Amino acid sequence: MTDTVNAGIAHGLYTDGEPIADTKAPAGPIDKKWTQRRFDASLVNPANRRKLDVIIVGTGLAGGSAAATLGEAGYNVKSFCFQDSPRRAHSIAAQGGINAAKNYKEDGDSVYRLFYDTVKGGDYRSRETNVYRLAEVSANIIDQCVAQGVPFARDYGGLLDNRSFGGVQVSRTFYARGQTGQQLLIGAYQALERQVAAGTVTQYARHEMLELVVADGRARGIIVRDLVSGEIETHLADAVVLASGGYGNVFFLSTNAMGSNVTASWRAHRQGAYMANPCYTQIHPTCIPVSGEHQSKLTLMSESLRNDGRIWVPKDKDDCDKDPRDIAEEDRDYYLERIYPSFGNLVPRDIASRQAKYVCDEGRGVGPMVGDFRRGVYLDFADAIERMGEATVREKYGNLFDMYERITGENPYKVPMRIYPAVHYVMGGLWVDYDLQSTIPGLFVTGEANFSDHGANRLGASALMQGLADGYFVLPNTIRDYLAKGPYEPLAEDHPAVVEARRSVEERTQRLLSVNGERSVDSFHRELGHVMWEYCGMERTEEGLLKAIDLIRGLRDEFWRNVRVLGAGDTLNQSLEKAGRVADFLELGELMCIDALHRRESCGGHFRGESQTEDGEALRHDDEYAYVAAWEFGGSEDGVFGEVGTPVLHKEDLVYEAIELKQRSYK
Amino acid sequence: MATVTSSRVATARRTTIGLKILMAGTGIVFVLYVLLHMYGNLKALQGEEAFNTYAEHLRTFGEPILPYGGLLWIVRVVLLLSLVGHAYAAYTLWSRAGNARRTKYAAVKTAARTAWMRWGGTFILLFVVWHLLEFTILKISVNPDKQGPNITQNPYELLVASFQVWWLTLIYVAALVALAFHLSHGVFSASQTLGLTGSAGAYRRSKMTGHALAAVIVVGFLIPPLAILFGLIK
Amino acid sequence: MNLTLKIWRQAGPRHTGELTTYKVQDISEDMSFLEMLDVLNEELIAKGEEPVAFDSDCREGICGMCGLMISGEAHGPERTTTCQLHMRSFSDGEVITIEPWRANAFPVIKDLVVDRSSFDRIIQAGGYISVNTGAAPEANAAPVPKPNADRAFMAAECIGCGACVAACPNASAMLFMGAKVTHLSELPQGQPERSARVLSMVDQHDAEGFGGCTNVGACSRACPKGIPQDVISTLNKDLRTSLRG
Numbered sequence A: 001m002t003d004t005v006n007a008g009i010a011h012g013l014y015t016d017g018e019p020i021a022d023t024k025a026p027a028g029p030i031d032k033k034w035t036q037r038r039f040d041a042s043l044v045n046p047a048n049r050r051k052l053d054v055i056i057v058g059t060g061l062a063g064g065s066a067a068a069t070l071g072e073a074g075y076n077v078k079s080f081c082f083q084d085s086p087r088r089a090h091s092i093a094a095q096g097g098i099n100a101a102k103n104y105k106e107d108g109d110s111v112y113r114l115f116y117d118t119v120k121g122g123d124y125r126s127r128e129t130n131v132y133r134l135a136e137v138s139a140n141i142i143d144q145c146v147a148q149g150v151p152f153a154r155d156y157g158g159l160l161d162n163r164s165f166g167g168v169q170v171s172r173t174f175y176a177r178g179q180t181g182q183q184l185l186i187g188a189y190q191a192l193e194r195q196v197a198a199g200t201v202t203q204y205a206r207h208e209m210l211e212l213v214v215a216d217g218r219a220r221g222i223i224v225r226d227l228v229s230g231e232i233e234t235h236l237a238d239a240v241v242l243a244s245g246g247y248g249n250v251f252f253l254s255t256n257a258m259g260s261n262v263t264a265s266w267r268a269h270r271q272g273a274y275m276a277n278p279c280y281t282q283i284h285p286t287c288i289p290v291s292g293e294h295q296s297k298l299t300l301m302s303e304s305l306r307n308d309g310r311i312w313v314p315k316d317k318d319d320c321d322k323d324p325r326d327i328a329e330e331d332r333d334y335y336l337e338r339i340y341p342s343f344g345n346l347v348p349r350d351i352a353s354r355q356a357k358y359v360c361d362e363g364r365g366v367g368p369m370v371g372d373f374r375r376g377v378y379l380d381f382a383d384a385i386e387r388m389g390e391a392t393v394r395e396k397y398g399n400l401f402d403m404y405e406r407i408t409g410e411n412p413y414k415v416p417m418r419i420y421p422a423v424h425y426v427m428g429g430l431w432v433d434y435d436l437q438s439t440i441p442g443l444f445v446t447g448e449a450n451f452s453d454h455g456a457n458r459l460g461a462s463a464l465m466q467g468l469a470d471g472y473f474v475l476p477n478t479i480r481d482y483l484a485k486g487p488y489e490p491l492a493e494d495h496p497a498v499v500e501a502r503r504s505v506e507e508r509t510q511r512l513l514s515v516n517g518e519r520s521v522d523s524f525h526r527e528l529g530h531v532m533w534e535y536c537g538m539e540r541t542e543e544g545l546l547k548a549i550d551l552i553r554g555l556r557d558e559f560w561r562n563v564r565v566l567g568a569g570d571t572l573n574q575s576l577e578k579a580g581r582v583a584d585f586l587e588l589g590e591l592m593c594i595d596a597l598h599r600r601e602s603c604g605g606h607f608r609g610e611s612q613t614e615d616g617e618a619l620r621h622d623d624e625y626a627y628v629a630a631w632e633f634g635g636s637e638d639g640v641f642g643e644v645g646t647p648v649l650h651k652e653d654l655v656y657e658a659i660e661l662k663q664r665s666y667k
Numbered sequence B: 001m002a003t004v005t006s007s008r009v010a011t012a013r014r015t016t017i018g019l020k021i022l023m024a025g026t027g028i029v030f031v032l033y034v035l036l037h038m039y040g041n042l043k044a045l046q047g048e049e050a051f052n053t054y055a056e057h058l059r060t061f062g063e064p065i066l067p068y069g070g071l072l073w074i075v076r077v078v079l080l081l082s083l084v085g086h087a088y089a090a091y092t093l094w095s096r097a098g099n100a101r102r103t104k105y106a107a108v109k110t111a112a113r114t115a116w117m118r119w120g121g122t123f124i125l126l127f128v129v130w131h132l133l134e135f136t137i138l139k140i141s142v143n144p145d146k147q148g149p150n151i152t153q154n155p156y157e158l159l160v161a162s163f164q165v166w167w168l169t170l171i172y173v174a175a176l177v178a179l180a181f182h183l184s185h186g187v188f189s190a191s192q193t194l195g196l197t198g199s200a201g202a203y204r205r206s207k208m209t210g211h212a213l214a215a216v217i218v219v220g221f222l223i224p225p226l227a228i229l230f231g232l233i234k
Numbered sequence C: 001m002n003l004t005l006k007i008w009r010q011a012g013p014r015h016t017g018e019l020t021t022y023k024v025q026d027i028s029e030d031m032s033f034l035e036m037l038d039v040l041n042e043e044l045i046a047k048g049e050e051p052v053a054f055d056s057d058c059r060e061g062i063c064g065m066c067g068l069m070i071s072g073e074a075h076g077p078e079r080t081t082t083c084q085l086h087m088r089s090f091s092d093g094e095v096i097t098i099e100p101w102r103a104n105a106f107p108v109i110k111d112l113v114v115d116r117s118s119f120d121r122i123i124q125a126g127g128y129i130s131v132n133t134g135a136a137p138e139a140n141a142a143p144v145p146k147p148n149a150d151r152a153f154m155a156a157e158c159i160g161c162g163a164c165v166a167a168c169p170n171a172s173a174m175l176f177m178g179a180k181v182t183h184l185s186e187l188p189q190g191q192p193e194r195s196a197r198v199l200s201m202v203d204q205h206d207a208e209g210f211g212g213c214t215n216v217g218a219c220s221r222a223c224p225k226g227i228p229q230d231v232i233s234t235l236n237k238d239l240r241t242s243l244r245g
């Protein structure tokens, strides 16, 4: 227990502010709240909708579905993404599946059970009301997607198939082979394109949002850069929705797409939107390990591999560079089976990840040397092949094995695979209330970009569910309450807020192009990623985090003095795009470390060195930390690039009425 | 049911797929004709009488409902229209394809099957023109030893006289090889265009049919000329 | 390994471009093709030259953003996306020519980056099922026979990369079109708009300036998702049926 002053405050890294609370969820029993809220939210006369402009940044599951739905409703929607087509948003990469409380298997599933599993999966750090609503609308998502033609897996009777996923006891996951995200996204994309054709949605691909326009206390527009012509454009509206995805790329290496970034959220944060629980990241244990310094991203392999594969490393460091097939059985350490005899290789994601890191830090990792260590552990199917036969293994895991072979050039039927954990998802994001509205009126945040539904950890197959729940069903109902009060006074392009937002974008762009230093953007990003992974990854300590904050500050300072961005601003310039994103990551990274530092408990996937049980397991502190940490931007000196002031912490207490808090144990 | 307006249908006929359907339809007319023609040519193996009777029969078929030569003329009109349609579609698509990629690749790996079809088709066109001049319109004998009306007015004699000349036979061999290539892809292509290959099995079968038909046609057509050249038929 | 790269450099849509030769050294076999280009770009930046622009995002073969013509083959010698192509598919000392997708419907934006928004417009023309949010019936109300569901899924795997267009000698987008039409036509939900969809999409395809399909099949051989040529047959059939009005 911590009776000392929190280290963050002690070091002057942040200050405490007023508590914050959600005021939008109506009173009453949890299962009536959403119905009540939809009833209370004002309606917008269909004839007026055309006059209301909504900007949606992001075309992933969250943004694409929202743009399509608001377009259908008749609002005037502008949709933005930085890729060349909305269909390529990062949601497309999701493999496993999407949960919904359909109870098609009649195995005892229900809205309440999905709600319960999700809150528990989030280690009791999510907001109960939001999660309940998520479970409530989940079934509608499946209906909607099927009607759009999403080809979910079916059984021989032609009905939808389900599987159980991520360690839950019921089969509620809908899937489309290993391409669930792709199929769902294409469904949303097609719905979106239909609205583009109908003229209700205007699509801006290859446009990147670089600033939020806040005028008279309301979010009123965005400043974007047309990535093809380099032109800086102003787009104004009655409301702005950010559905810009997660920021896992702050770690440089992650399973996220190359372009995933925090810029949209971070710019909003700088304009006054609170950032909640930024340090909550999910780390996935079964990724293909790094093969060398040049590596640009990591690839996820399905966790289902742990069902039949056995994880081990050599007992002796000296065996690490041997051919694994030459290492005798008695020289292998099946460490998960050893430490967790009852769960074995099926321990939860965070434990599997952390233990892998430990054995590698001890010098017992396998695979190529990257830096000073070998970062990989074996995932061995030799026993499974013996037990079930190669044909069965091939049938069950063939496509994953093929993918592994394509990337590594090794045949997993013959040589054990190598895996290593990688950053996969962020639970933190902009703070929103029950209406998905941020602390800036008129700014709504959906999908991975907000913080609301997953707490400190995400249950498998629930991010897709959240994205579509937000976009199809929640936001369209809540945003109308805000829009009904509009149309808001039209903003002139020469309104000081607009002028100022444009100026800051132009200045930043100009500055990035003119530093003309020695180091490439990627080299800064790589270094930042390294610091984040080492000190703000799976295991955090006060000492490490303090060190990380120092390192990040130094790096950020160097960035603005020494980055080299070639080319001009008035054409396609990918270095410039990257530079802007990395500049924001360099600010976010610090806040993540401060957030991690102040949360002196182990919760979700985040192991805090100073908070463990006697036998080294994660220890949560519900009495002290059952709150959402919502950070207010500390301000920055005008024109001083990379300077950030001291952030202010606002706490939202988490009240559990429908569910009882419990500690977990996997021993 | 969403309705489709007739103007939409009209424009759709001019789309690349519309043109291809025209091409497939006319191509099938050709295939049928060529098969029939091949059958007729094979009559030459049965000797002069069988062949000439067959040639005459073609002209009297359907009498008295059709005038003398009536069927032949119907066939000729259909063939001519088909030729116009087929070539029009082919050349339109060719030019659209050229416009669709104005900057060419510096490195090209695949030998283009389109080249066979287009240049091969053009070669067949030239061949047919010559062939018609030779056997139908002008009735020319290229054999210096066999001239005069009793040769040119007797289809069988003209045939024998012509193919005793080695280089003429060579032209025919070349034309038939071109035709075989054209059809080995064309038959599959037509079924694909008409939407008859919408499953893996149908797809494979139609590819095989194309190759088989091409083989039958080369062999079938070449038997009489080669038999003549090598003196089996005199 | 050491390689010679001949890369198409073009400053902008209205500039003329040309192949420029670069040498890269000590490339590891385990690098992906795009990581090899990342290495080249880092070297170019160090030398003060502008890096080569190319598209990529997911780098795991699913978003369809990447795509290069590598020595005359769309996505290179393996059947996969450019981002999933690894350097072990090449040999030491090889000369590799790298060009953008070439099609007038895919204008070059810069270097190896092209504009594929024509694909979006084809989808806008009808590549969807019209169903408003909230208006959907219960998901299991319309069972889909397994063979149809499987074929729909196979076609739905298309990632919209454009390799089919790049590989087609006619620069035709019929494989992309066929994949979408087949996906939606196999499902009961897709029936009401079946005729209208195919007519509009084909019209749009031609209006964008793609060439016509002459059933060459190079598209399907280049397709990283293995979309078979027979989807074009399905497309043709749907068009023929709708021509009857």
Ligand SMILES: Cc1cc2nc3c(=O)[nH]c(=O)nc-3n(C[C@H](O)[C@H](O)[C@H](O)COP(=O)(O)OP(=O)(O)OC[C@H]3O[C@@H](n4cnc5c(N)ncnc54)[C@H](O)[C@@H]3O)c2cc1C
Residues within 6 Å of the ligand: A057, A058, A059, A060, A061, A062, A063, A080, A081, A082, A083, A086, A088, A089, A090, A091, A092, A093, A094, A095, A096, A097, A098, A180, A181, A207, A208, A209, A210, A243, A244, A245, A246, A255, A256, A257, A260, A261, A263, A264, A300, A424, A425, A446, A447, A448, A449, A460, A461, A462, A463, A464, A465, A467
């Ligand atoms: C490999 C992988 C596998 C996964 N598997 C699963 C799974 O099986 N089940 C599950 O539930 N979840 C899974 N997830 C998580 C899930 O895919 C994501 O959390 C979810 O798709 C996020 O959707 P989104 O709409 O919020 O954002 P995204 O899909 O990331 O979309 C972000 C959008 O914002 C746009 N954008 C971002 N910044 C800007 C800017 N500055 N200007 C303009 N546009 C911008 C982008 O262009 C894009 O359109 C997986 C994630 C990964 C990485």
Ligand code: HEM
Residues within 6 Å of the ligand: B020, B021, B023, B024, B025, B026, B027, B028, B030, B031, B034, B083, B086, B087, B090, B091, B117, B118, B120, B121, B122, B124, B125, B182, B183, B185, B186, B187, B189, B190, B191, B193, B194, C213, C214, C215, C216
């Ligand atoms: C006038 C000379 C000819 C020209 C210029 C020509 C040209 C072409 C071309 C360019 C194609 C398209 C290739 C393709 O779609 O794959 C084609 C297809 C075809 N041709 Fe010809 N051709 C000619 C004569 C013939 C003849 C004499 C026959 C038959 C005996 C024939 C049968 C076919 C068939 C069956 C097809 C396939 C139709 C389709 O693809 O849908 N063609 N032709």
Ligand code: HEM
Residues within 6 Å of the ligand: B034, B037, B041, B055, B072, B076, B079, B124, B128, B131, B132, B135, B136, B155, B159, B172, B175, B176, B179, B221, B222, B224, B225
């Ligand atoms: C060895 C091959 C061939 C031989 C010996 C041959 C022989 C003949 C003969 C003798 C005639 C005249 C028939 C008559 O007027 O009674 C004729 C006509 C014709 N042949 Fe051929 N032919 C051959 C190949 C072809 C091929 C490959 C084609 C088409 C691609 C073709 C197309 C025609 C046509 C269109 C006519 C005109 C029919 C008419 O309208 O009168 N022939 N051929």
Ligand code: SF4
Residues within 6 Å of the ligand: C157, C158, C159, C160, C161, C162, C163, C164, C165, C175, C176, C179, C219, C222, C223, C224, C225, C226, C227
């Ligand atoms: S059909 Fe294949 S090659 Fe064409 S866009 Fe789709 S995935 Fe790419």
Ligand code: F3S
Residues within 6 Å of the ligand: C167, C168, C169, C170, C171, C172, C173, C174, C175, C212, C213, C214, C215, C216, C217, C218, C219, C220, C229, C232
């Ligand atoms: S290569 Fe081209 S011609 Fe047709 S079959 Fe494929 S689109």
Ligand code: FES
Residues within 6 Å of the ligand: C055, C056, C057, C058, C059, C060, C061, C062, C063, C064, C065, C066, C067, C081, C082, C083, C084
């Ligand atoms: S980068 Fe996404 S498919 Fe290659």
